[in-house]
Amino acid sequence: MGFGFFNGAMLIGLSAMALPLLAHLISRRRFDVVSWGAMQFLQLGRKTRRRIRLEELLLMAMRMGVLGLIAFGMSRPWASGGALSALSGRASRDVVLVVDSSYSMGWKGPINTPHAQAIQWGHQCLDTLRPGDTVSLLDVRDQVRSVIDTPSSDFDYARQSLDELPTPSGSSNLASGVRQAIQILSRSSNASREVIVLTDSQKLPWRPEDIYQWTRIEDSSKRMSVPPRIWVVDLVGEVADRSNVAVGAIELSRQLTVPEFPIRIRSTISQTHPAQKRVVAHLEVNGQRVVEKSQAVELPANGEASVEFEHRFMDTGSHLISVVVDEDNLPGDDRADAVVEVADGIPVLVVDGDPRADPTQSDSFFVMSAFSAVRESPWVRAQKISLSEMNSESFQGKAVVWLLNVPTLTQPQAEAMIKFAREGGAIVFAAGNQNQAGWYNALPPALSKTLAPAKLIEVQSDVDLKLGAMRLEGDSLTAPWLERFQTDQGVDLTSTRFSQWWRMEPVAAEVVPQPNPGVPLPVANLSGEPAVPQTIPGGTVLAKLDNGAPWLITRPLGKGIVAQLAVPLDSDWSTLPSKNDFVPLLHEMVFAYSTQSTTRNVDLGAPLVLNQAALGEMVVRGPDGKETRIATKTEGDRRTARYTQAELPGVYEMRPVVGGGKTERFAVNFDRRESDLARLTPPEQEGLAKKGLVFTADPADIEKGAIDNQAPSEFWWWLLLIVIGLLVFEVVMTRRLVQGGHILIEPPLATPQV
Numbered sequence: 001m002g003f004g005f006f007n008g009a010m011l012i013g014l015s016a017m018a019l020p021l022l023a024h025l026i027s028r029r030r031f032d033v034v035s036w037g038a039m040q041f042l043q044l045g046r047k048t049r050r051r052i053r054l055e056e057l058l059l060m061a062m063r064m065g066v067l068g069l070i071a072f073g074m075s076r077p078w079a080s081g082g083a084l085s086a087l088s089g090r091a092s093r094d095v096v097l098v099v100d101s102s103y104s105m106g107w108k109g110p111i112n113t114p115h116a117q118a119i120q121w122g123h124q125c126l127d128t129l130r131p132g133d134t135v136s137l138l139d140v141r142d143q144v145r146s147v148i149d150t151p152s153s154d155f156d157y158a159r160q161s162l163d164e165l166p167t168p169s170g171s172s173n174l175a176s177g178v179r180q181a182i183q184i185l186s187r188s189s190n191a192s193r194e195v196i197v198l199t200d201s202q203k204l205p206w207r208p209e210d211i212y213q214w215t216r217i218e219d220s221s222k223r224m225s226v227p228p229r230i231w232v233v234d235l236v237g238e239v240a241d242r243s244n245v246a247v248g249a250i251e252l253s254r255q256l257t258v259p260e261f262p263i264r265i266r267s268t269i270s271q272t273h274p275a276q277k278r279v280v281a282h283l284e285v286n287g288q289r290v291v292e293k294s295q296a297v298e299l300p301a302n303g304e305a306s307v308e309f310e311h312r313f314m315d316t317g318s319h320l321i322s323v324v325v326d327e328d329n330l331p332g333d334d335r336a337d338a339v340v341e342v343a344d345g346i347p348v349l350v351v352d353g354d355p356r357a358d359p360t361q362s363d364s365f366f367v368m369s370a371f372s373a374v375r376e377s378p379w380v381r382a383q384k385i386s387l388s389e390m391n392s393e394s395f396q397g398k399a400v401v402w403l404l405n406v407p408t409l410t411q412p413q414a415e416a417m418i419k420f421a422r423e424g425g426a427i428v429f430a431a432g433n434q435n436q437a438g439w440y441n442a443l444p445p446a447l448s449k450t451l452a453p454a455k456l457i458e459v460q461s462d463v464d465l466k467l468g469a470m471r472l473e474g475d476s477l478t479a480p481w482l483e484r485f486q487t488d489q490g491v492d493l494t495s496t497r498f499s500q501w502w503r504m505e506p507v508a509a510e511v512v513p514q515p516n517p518g519v520p521l522p523v524a525n526l527s528g529e530p531a532v533p534q535t536i537p538g539g540t541v542l543a544k545l546d547n548g549a550p551w552l553i554t555r556p557l558g559k560g561i562v563a564q565l566a567v568p569l570d571s572d573w574s575t576l577p578s579k580n581d582f583v584p585l586l587h588e589m590v591f592a593y594s595t596q597s598t599t600r601n602v603d604l605g606a607p608l609v610l611n612q613a614a615l616g617e618m619v620v621r622g623p624d625g626k627e628t629r630i631a632t633k634t635e636g637d638r639r640t641a642r643y644t645q646a647e648l649p650g651v652y653e654m655r656p657v658v659g660g661g662k663t664e665r666f667a668v669n670f671d672r673r674e675s676d677l678a679r680l681t682p683p684e685q686e687g688l689a690k691k692g693l694v695f696t697a698d699p700a701d702i703e704k705g706a707i708d709n710q711a712p713s714e715f716w717w718w719l720l721l722i723v724i725g726l727l728v729f730e731v732v733m734t735r736r737l738v739q740g741g742h743i744l745i746e747p748p749l750a751t752p753q754v
Contacts, residue, residue, distance in 0.1 A: 013071030020063040055733060062730045066723055073719040092132040094151050094188035096181040097122050099165065100199035101141050102172035102674050103332025107200065107236070114235040115168045118198035121233065122162045125196065125702075126155045136184050137161050140177035140205070142170045142604045142670055145647055151188045166624040168332060170604065170649035170670035174205040175213045178230060178693075182220045185228045193228040196702060200236040201679050201695075208684045218691050231702050232688075232695045238679075243273035245299070246333040246675035247281075247323050253480050254591040255600060256341045256399075258379040261591070262310050264480075267323040267336055269297050270304035272677065281307045284322040284335075313342045318600060318665040320651060333675045337651050339600035339667045345381040346594050349398045353406035353434050355386050363404040363432060363570050366577040370586045380590050392416035395425065399594040405432030405568050414447045421451075422558025426593030431456055431502045432568030453539040453555035454504040454564040460549070461500045467547055470498045476544040476551075481592035485581055493581035498545060500573040501566040506539025506553045539564075561593055601667045604649055608666045613641035614656040623650030623668075629657065 099122070105115035112120075122137075129135060134151035135158045138144055147161050174197060181195040199205065207213060221227045248268035257263050271277055276299065283293045290311070297305050313319055319342060324335040348371070352364040359365055364384050371382040385394060387406055390413055395401060401420065406429070409417070421427055437456050462470045474487030474494040485493040543552040545566075554563045567573045569586075576582055599609050610618070613632045618641045620628045632641045646652060649670035655663045680688070685695055696702065 010071060010075040013074060014068055016067045016071060017064045019067065020060045024060055055736075059730060059733050062726050062733075066726050066730070069719050069723045069726070073723070077719075091191035093129065093192040093194060094134045094136075094185055094190040095125065095129065096136040096138065096184050096195050097125065097162075098138045098140055098174070098177045098181050098195060098197040099162075100172050100174060100177075100197070100202075100205060101139050101165065101168050102170060102202070102205055103168045104202050104330065104674055104677055105200055105235075106168040106330065106332045107242070107677075108329045108331070109236070113168070114200045115165075117235045119162050119165065121198055121235070123159060126158055126162075129155060132190070134188065134190065136181070138177050138181060138184075139165055140172045140174055141647070142173065142649065143647060144173070144177050144180050146180070149184065151184065166648055169623065171674040172205040173207065174199060175207045175210060175217065179213070179217045179220060182217065182224070182228060186220070186224055191226060193224075193226055194702070195228050195230045197230070197232045197693075198235060199232065201232070201234045202674075202676075203678050203680050203684065204673055204676060206680060206684075206688065208680070208687060214688075214691050221692055227692070230693045232693050233702075234695065242329075242677045243271065244330045244333070244675060244677060245269065245271045245273075245277070245279055245325055245328050246330075246672070247325055247336045248304075249669060249672055250321065250323055250336045250338040251480065252321070252338055252340060252601075253484075254588075255339070255595040256343060256346070257313065257591055258343055258345060259314055259316060260312050261379055261587070262312050263340060264484075265309040265311060265321055265323065265338075266306060267308075268304050268306055269299060269325060270675070271299045272302055272675075274301050276301055279325050282324045283309045283311065284320075284324055285311065286320050287322075289324075313340065316342045316344045317662050318342075320665050320667070330675070330677075333672065336672075337667045339651075339665045341600050345378055346399050346590055347381045347383070347397055348400040348402065348590060349394055350382050350384045350402045351387055351390050351404065351406060352384060353387055353404055354432070363430075363568055364402075365570065366582070367402060367404065367569050367586065370577075370583045379587060392419070395420040398425065400426040400428065400590050402428050402430065402569075404430045404570075405434045407434040407436070409443060411444060411447065414443050414451055418447065418450055418557065421560035421562055424559040426561050426563070427451075427557075428563045428565065428589065428593070429453075430565040430567065430569045431504075432570075432572070433459075435502070449507075449510070450536075450557065451562060452507060452564075453562045454506050454550065454553040457503045457505060459500055460503050462498070465547070470501070470545050470547065471496060472498075472551060473544045473546050473548075476541075479542050479592075481588045482543065484588070485585065491580045493579060493585060496574055496576045496579055498567060498574045498576075501545065501549065501551070504550045504553060504564060504566055506541060506550065507555065509538035510536040563589075563593065600665065601669060602646070603669050604646070606646070606668075608643040608646055608652055608654065608668075610641040610654055610664055611638050613639050614659060614661050615639065616659075617657040618643075618654050619657055621653045621655075622646070623648050623652070 099115075099118050101115060105118065106113050111117075126135065131153070134153050135148065135155065136151050137148040137158060139147050147165070148158060152158065178195060178197065185193045185195070221230075246269070248270065251266040253264040253266075265283065267281075269279060269281055271279075279297050279299060281295050281297050283290045293309055293311075295307055295309075297307055299305055307323065309323070311321070319340050321338045321340055322335050327334050350364050350367055352362050354363050356362045368382055368384055371380040372378055383398075392412070395416060398420075401417070417427055435456060437458055443451070462468060472494045474485075477483060477486050477494075483489065487494045537556050539553045539555045541550045541553050543550075545551050549566070551566050552563060554561055556562075567576070569576065571577050599606070602608065608620070615632065617629050617631055620630060620643045622628070628643070628645065630641060630643055632639050634640070641654060643652070643654065646666075646668050649668045652666040652668065653663050654666065655661060689695065694701075
């Protein structure tokens with residue numbers, strides 16, 4: 001038999017039991033006795049006085065008992081099992097329905113999907129609730145959506161909320177959902193508290209290996225006055241065949257491009273089936289299938305294969321790209337989406353560090369020629385300035401800044417460049433003969449550590465090192481935008497001869513010192529995991545020469561990126577400008593690094609940001625078809641629309657409320673591991689059962705558990721009946737004493753005088 005209190009602090013009220021006793025002691029005042037002969041005929045007998053004193057003591061005890069029972073009842077005592085629980089009957093229930101809405105719940109079974117069964121089961125659960133019971137509702141996906149956060153007795157609203165749940169999508173985190181459900185129940189008031197998880201018993205959402213998360217859940221449950229019962233309803237059970245074909249996340253050669261410029265779309269098709277299978281992968285652009293680009297893919301047993309498409313966009317704007325396979329029993333992973341932004345020319349700034357009277361001798365000559373020699377309407381709109389002209393205003397509206405053989409920077413210039421990169425811009429340094437080893441050391445240490453992606457050590461040459469002709473190592477070009485220039489795919493980039501180059505070393509990553517080493521780091525996110533120390537990323541080598549020396553090093557900086565080339569982009573140190581791949585290389589570099597400023601493909605929870613938004617309000621349409629209005633505001637030199645409620649994975653559309661502007665698209669990504677339909681193994685279920693979870697496939701078990709004698713039951717109303725009875729008895733005794741004309745007679749303190 002269990003016993004406890006919901007409001008244990010109210011037991012302090014038991015001290016009020018002393019009030020009647022104090023009142024009795026205070027009222028016992030002693031009086032002088034004046035002898036009067038006639039009083040002897042009014043004195044009571046000894047038996048009568050004893051009876052009156054007993055009645056008064058009994059009356060005082062009843063009053064003390066009434067106060068004690070009131071304080072005891074206000075502490076809300078409960079009992080589970082035993083006679084008290086049996087007498088109390090079924091306790092009022094606080095129920096939290098936790099619905100698994102990952103896309104595995106969209107599996108098309110013989111009758112219905114598990115998600116539809118979960119909604120149906122939720123309605124059946126609501127039918128079992130009575131007046132006084134409450135219900136809450138959590139929609140668990142990659143993030144937990146609190147549909148009904150405060151326990152509610154409005155069951156009609158709960159039914160409506162169940163019916164309005166969006167279709168399954170993305171992954172889910174049931175461990176986080178259970179913890180949030182326990183937090184809701186910690187604020188509830190009924191004696192019976194239950195968490196009911198409706199799921200397909202897939203392993204991934206439970207995170208059984210996350211010991212930290214489950215320890216927090218266990219501790220939260222134990223801290224409650226009445227630990228909740230956590231039920232897990234398996235809506236699928238064992239299914240003989242759950243083979244599935246899934247499309248992996250889309251990889252784009254670039255997210256920002258220009259009209260008529262080719263873009264490569266790559267994805268992975270996988271299957272969970274013990275036999276080889278042939279599937280057809282389709283490419284869709286803005287919802288329209290490009291039939292001539294469909295590809296047949298041979299999938300090995302329980303294996304995967306890559307698929308790649310190439311496409312050219314003719315119009316500017318944001319375009320939706322989709323890789324699709326024919327629908328199977330799990331349609332949630334039969335397609336993958338991404339958004340490509342097509343701009344009418346990308347604005348860049350070219351800073352010439354060694355301008356000459358003869359333009360053909362300037363470091364910027366070949367770069368400017370490459371950007372203007374492609375077509376009448378250039379894909380890259382380049383503006384050239386000298387180093388002395390560069391200031392913070394020079395970066396406005398630019399996507400990439402090229403610094404060609406720039407010998408030094410002033411502190412204001414460096415600060416402006418850091419701000420530009422942190423806001424999403426890209427900076428490319430091309431070192432040449434004007435640079436000195438450690439040139440960035442002239443800047444304050446805080447700026448040089450932030451801005452420099454590499455250390456310039458010394459100039460080397462193939463003659464001094466006696467290495468012969470030095471070229472690019474084709475196998476080192478593994479970045480997506482560099483793959484087309486590999487030896488077996490490119491034209492002639494890897495045949496470029498380099499006579500001189502800067503020996504460079506990438507800067508190392510740095511950990512920001514903790515301000516107070518003795519103070520624990522704060523909580524980083526809603527899952528309760530502790531924050532990790534902040535780390536400044538180091539440089540990454542993207543391309544090498546034949547001797548292993550770095551040729552291109554990059555480093556992220558805020559939302560942007562900083563790159564360092566080991567050679568200038570003229571003909572002094574290499575034959576690079578004479579190669580056919582020179583122009584495509586510079587364009588690919590611009591497109592790849594301009595992507596830093598676009599945020600059309602984001603992870604779940606990240607805001608959707610539209611730069612250069614129209615005046616007034618914007619309408620955002622989510623994957624569930626619901627529309628929301630948001631206001632635009634000015635951020636720096638841009639007018640921006642920012643949507644922070646992207647709680648569902650999928651495609652979002654944003655357009656002006658008035659004016660009929662273009663529809664801008666965004667893709668919110670999710671964890672594709674959800675395609676793994678592996679169920680919890682018996683040992684994993686046993687491990688979770690030790691944490692307090694009860695697995696069942698029969699919903700009737702839950703209703704039975706709510707009314708069995710192990711469920712906590714309050715019995716304060718029994719105490720209320722006793723208090724009422726004592727009050728009635730107290731009134732009767734008081735009337736009896738008063739109507740009898742009796743008062744307290746103290747024994748004489750002295751012998752009366754005759």
